[in-house]
Amino acid sequence: MADWFQPVASDLMFPHTDPLVFLWSGSPGLDSSTRTLSTPSPGLILPSKSSSLSSPALSSNGHETNSSSSSSAPPDTVAVVHPQPGAHTRSRQSKAHHHHPPIDVLPDHTLLQILSHLPTNQLCRCARVCRRWYNLAWDPRLWATIRLTGELLHVDRAIRVLTHRLCQDTPNVCLTLETVMVNGCKRLTDRALYVLAQCCPELRRLEVAGCYNISNEAVFEVVSRCPNLEHLNLSGCSKVTCISLTQEASLQLSPLHGQQISIHFLDMTDCFSLEDEGLRTIASHCPRLTHLYLRRCTRLTDEALRHLAHHCPSIKELSLSDCRLVGDFGLREVARLEGCLRYLSVAHCTRITDVGVRYVARYCPRLRYLNARGCEGLTDHGLSHLARSCPKLKSLDVGKCPLVSDSGLEQLAMYCQGLRRVSLRACESVTGRGLKALAANCCELQLLNVQDCEVSPEALRFVRRHCRRCIIEHTNPAFY
Numbered sequence: 001m002a003d004w005f006q007p008v009a010s011d012l013m014f015p016h017t018d019p020l021v022f023l024w025s026g027s028p029g030l031d032s033s034t035r036t037l038s039t040p041s042p043g044l045i046l047p048s049k050s051s052s053l054s055s056p057a058l059s060s061n062g063h064e065t066n067s068s069s070s071s072s073a074p075p076d077t078v079a080v081v082h083p084q085p086g087a088h089t090r091s092r093q094s095k096a097h098h099h100h101p102p103i104d105v106l107p108d109h110t111l112l113q114i115l116s117h118l119p120t121n122q123l124c125r126c127a128r129v130c131r132r133w134y135n136l137a138w139d140p141r142l143w144a145t146i147r148l149t150g151e152l153l154h155v156d157r158a159i160r161v162l163t164h165r166l167c168q169d170t171p172n173v174c175l176t177l178e179t180v181m182v183n184g185c186k187r188l189t190d191r192a193l194y195v196l197a198q199c200c201p202e203l204r205r206l207e208v209a210g211c212y213n214i215s216n217e218a219v220f221e222v223v224s225r226c227p228n229l230e231h232l233n234l235s236g237c238s239k240v241t242c243i244s245l246t247q248e249a250s251l252q253l254s255p256l257h258g259q260q261i262s263i264h265f266l267d268m269t270d271c272f273s274l275e276d277e278g279l280r281t282i283a284s285h286c287p288r289l290t291h292l293y294l295r296r297c298t299r300l301t302d303e304a305l306r307h308l309a310h311h312c313p314s315i316k317e318l319s320l321s322d323c324r325l326v327g328d329f330g331l332r333e334v335a336r337l338e339g340c341l342r343y344l345s346v347a348h349c350t351r352i353t354d355v356g357v358r359y360v361a362r363y364c365p366r367l368r369y370l371n372a373r374g375c376e377g378l379t380d381h382g383l384s385h386l387a388r389s390c391p392k393l394k395s396l397d398v399g400k401c402p403l404v405s406d407s408g409l410e411q412l413a414m415y416c417q418g419l420r421r422v423s424l425r426a427c428e429s430v431t432g433r434g435l436k437a438l439a440a441n442c443c444e445l446q447l448l449n450v451q452d453c454e455v456s457p458e459a460l461r462f463v464r465r466h467c468r469r470c471i472i473e474h475t476n477p478a479f480y
Contacts, residue, residue, distance in 0.1 A: 104132075111136055120146055120162075140169070145179040155185040156192040163199045174200050183209040183233070190218035197225040205231040209267070215239045217246075223261050224249035230262060235269035235293070242278035244285050261286045269295040269319075276304040283311035293319040295345075302330035309336040317343035321371065327351030328359070335363040345371035347397070353377030354385070361389035371397040373423065383408035387415040394418060399425035399449065409434030413441040423449040425473075432459025439466040449473040 103111075115123060115137060127137035143166055148155050159182075166174040177200045182188050188211040196203060197218075203226040208214060214237055223229055224246045234240050245261065263286045268274055274297045283289075289312045294300060300323050308315070315337050320326050326349050334344065341364040346352050352375045360367065361382075367390045372378050378401045386393070387408075393416045398404050404427050412419065413434075419442045424430050430453050438445065445467040450460070457479040460472055472479075 108132075108136060112139060112141065115139075116142055138165070140166070140176040143176050145181075146177065147181040148185055149183065151184060151186045153185055153187065155182055155188045156195075159192040160195050163195055167199055172199065175202055178202055179205040181205075181207040182211060183207050185211055186213070189213045190215055193218035193222050197221040201226055202228060204228050207231075207233040208237060209233050210236040212236060212238050216241060216244075220244055220246045223263070227262060231265040232263050233265075233267040234271060235267045236271075237268075238270070238272050240268070240271055241273045241275070242281040244281050260288070262288055264288055265291040267291075267293040268297060269293050271297055272299070275299045276301055276307075279304040280307040283307045287311050288314065290314050291317045293317075294323060295319050295321040297323055298325070301325045302327060302333065305330040305333040309333045313337065314340055316340055319343075319345040320349060321345045321347040323349060324351070328353055328356035331356030332359045335359040338363050339366050341367060343367075343369040345369075346375060347371045348374040350374065350376060354379055354382030357382040358385045361386045365389055366392060368392060369395040372401065373397045373399045373425075375401060376403070379403040380405055380408035380411070384411045387411040391415050392418060395421040397421075397423040399423045399427065402426075402428050405429035406431055406434030406437070410437045413437040417441050418444060420444050421447040423447075424453055425449045426452040428454070430455065432456050432462070435459045436462050439463040439470075443467060445470045447471050447473070451475045 106114075111133075115126060118126065123137045123142060127134045146159075146162060148158055159180075163174055163177070166177060180196060180200070180203065182192070185208075188208060190213075193208075193214060196206070203222070206222060206226075206229060216239070219234070219237075219240055220243070223232070223243060232243075243261065243263075243266070266282070266286065266289060271294075274294070276299075279294075279300060284307070292308075292312070292315055300320070302325075305320075305326065313336075318334065318337075318341065320330075323346075326346065328351065331346070331352060334341070341360075344360065344364075344367065346356075352372070354377065357372065357378060360370075362385070370386070370390075370393065375398075378398060380403070383398070383404060384407075386396075388411070393412075396412070396416075396419065398408075404424070406429070409424075409430065410433075412422075414437075419438070422438065422442075422445065430450070432455050435448075435450065435455055436459060438448070439462055443466065445463075446469055448463060448467075448470055451473055452475055455474070455476065457476055460474060460476065460479045463470060463472060
């Protein structure tokens with residue numbers, strides 16, 4: 001079976017009719033090789049700089065593969081033309097094997113189930129085994145997801161070749177591809193996004209985290225041409241300042257349709273250029289947002305949150321961690337989300353005090369998760385309002401809040417008995433009394449972080465006795 005996957009030397013050197021173009025980094029014999037099928041293109045045939053290189057792989061179905069070697073030569077993407085498996089390949093195999101391998105007995109539907117668990121690079125390698133596997137490996141049902149990884153991967157070229165191959169049965173359009181993940185591919189540019197926009201109208205999920213070379217125009221093109229796009233991850237794309245439809249797409253929409261984008265999940269973490277006006281544009285074009293992550297978007301202010309609450313009333317999860325210009329007035333606007341809000345993170349927003357927390361607690365009674373780590377203005381008074389108004393709270397992080405003490409924990413223990421995760425790291429005023437109250441009333445506690453807190457080993461043992469499934473993170477050397 002292993003012999004089937006060995007590349008033929010002549011195939012690696014000369015193009016033939018109906019060729020397979022294999023894209024990969026390093027040697028053709030590596031398990032992590034990234035390969036795909038397409039028509040021959042002179043621009044894709046590059047010399048290999050090393051016969052044994054380390055590189056990330058192209059994968060589908062959410063898998064990643066990597067290979068490594070001791071070669072000092074820099075890895076690079078190589079494209080080599082291979083023929084479609086034919087008679088001359090089978091004749092060589094028949095001389096080495098006088099009987100059919102047992103796997104050939106399996107019916108097509110069983111082989112398809114097996115192939116569905118393989119990453120993209122392995123699917124392309126399987127296409128070289130024989131004509132039957134060639135047809136099975138390129139079955140459209142196996143190509144709903146493509147994942148590309150690696151800083152050195154020529155990702156623009158890989159996307160172009162893959163989409164071209166997947167468009168062969170339906171010229172100029174790929175109706176099967178729904179998910180594309182190219183996180184960390186720093187060579188990704190607008191050209192690849194334009195290809196996806198033109199060829200993949202059924203795209204539902206796009207992740208380009210860490211691809212800092214893409215711009216607003218390419219993102220506009222994708223959201224305009226892919227009406228079913230629901231999940232968009234732009235974290236680390238520092239050039240992206242907003243999300244909108246292209247002017248051409250806006251003119252084609254009827255007044256009844258409105259200029260709406262169907263995105264539900266949007267991650268713009270570390271989009272440092274995002275400002276209030278950009279968030280206003282996003283909110284007005286994406287009214288269906290339910291999950292929005294704006295961590296470390298340091299230019300946002302309370303005014304931006306006013307537009308967000310007005311246009312996107314269905315938000316369930318919102319992260320504003322490290323948005324240091326957001327304060328209590330911003331939380332007052334967030335509180336307008338009312339019963340929808342389940343998850344809120346305002347970690348290290350130092351302008352937030354009990355006043356803002358009280359707004360959220362009063363109008364968002366279904367809140368399940370609150371991260372207020374580093375909000376030094378939060379006190380026991382704010383925790384008391386939170387405990388009384390949000391009895392379904394499951395997770396709370398008030399680490400590095402020096403004004404939180406045992407009194408606030410006792411209120412939580414009384415009203416929020418379903419708590420499962422609590423972080424009190426570096427809360428200087430917390431002692432064993434507050435921990436005992438939590439342990440005695442919150443029997444479902446699963447994680448308790450009391451690192452850098454002045455709590456005794458006896459209090460920690462009390463927690464262990466009452467919450468046997470609880471993992472206790474501590475810095476007390478006397479407690480084992």
